Amino acid sequence: MINRLIQKLFGKQAGEESKDIAKKRLKLALVCDKLEVSEDILKKLQTDIVAVISRYFEIDKTEFNIDIQRTDDLASLVLNTPILRTRTNY
């Protein structure tokens, strides 16, 4: 009882309660969960992108590389491909 009073007077400030930590962690976890991409989808995306790029450039398909990179606050799609030559028939 007295402990709680002391806590209220001096200790816990707003935003420090454990449920706030829970909520923050939960929100972050849900965002990350939704950014997760399966290998399968990434492969399909790769096939599509290679097809589009190949219309304009001749590329080395074996060196084509696609990846999702994450930092703390954002995720980015990184793709890397060597261009052999441009297509001239466009």
Added chain:
Amino acid sequence: MDGKVIVVTSGKGGVGKTTATASVGAALAQTGKRVVVVDMDIGLRNLDVVMGLENRIVFNIVDAVNGKCKSRQAAIKDRKIDNLFLIPASQNDNKNAITPEKMVEFVKELKKEFDFVFMDCPAGIEQGFENAVAAADEALVICTPEVSAVRDADRVIGLLYSKSITPKLIVNRIVPEMVERGDMLSHTDVLDVLSIDLLGLIPMDENVVVATNTGTPIIFNNQSKAGNAFKRIGLRLDGHPDLPIEVPSTKSSLWKKIVQKFAVKK
């Protein structure tokens, strides 16, 4: 008119799906509706013991779905409520013993005989979940105010939306003292995180354990806060969608009555 088919699901295990299915089913049956509760947790059946009907099982859902018996034979009548029935899960088959297509066919028949068909979904999002959800018109998602349960609920809600089902949420095992202290997510915190409408709030209640011990529906205990909350959910599901949701609180019921009286006079 065909009855409503409602799947009770959660993603995470142990949050109270089975208790909720039994309690809401019993609450609706007590108001005179014809209700069947179906245990979809094949291999790990539990709805039968929660309802106190474990000694009466002859046929099960796998038998009924695969035509080895009639649905009427598989439906066990409750001991106390006349128009409440249970179709138990089978204990020896695996989840592949039924398919979503067969479930849809089977539930079509059930709908004709009952006002409400509740399906107690197994934990997880695999075959058992698919079987249970395939035939459902509506869904209730149960979660407790914990990080793990809310996260799994979010996943399940997403899956239900992708199947064109708009689920409703029940937050179970709320400890008002902890919420007031700031040591438990409140229902508004949970709703902030999840994109879903609320159906009801159930306080943590020791009486639930006692009711499960004896296999009697918690709604028979008029002193039980959880039991009364389940009854309100039943009412909200059937004809009283605007019945206010009671937020579990530490205040005594007398105090609540006084507050409510003043609120009305104003």
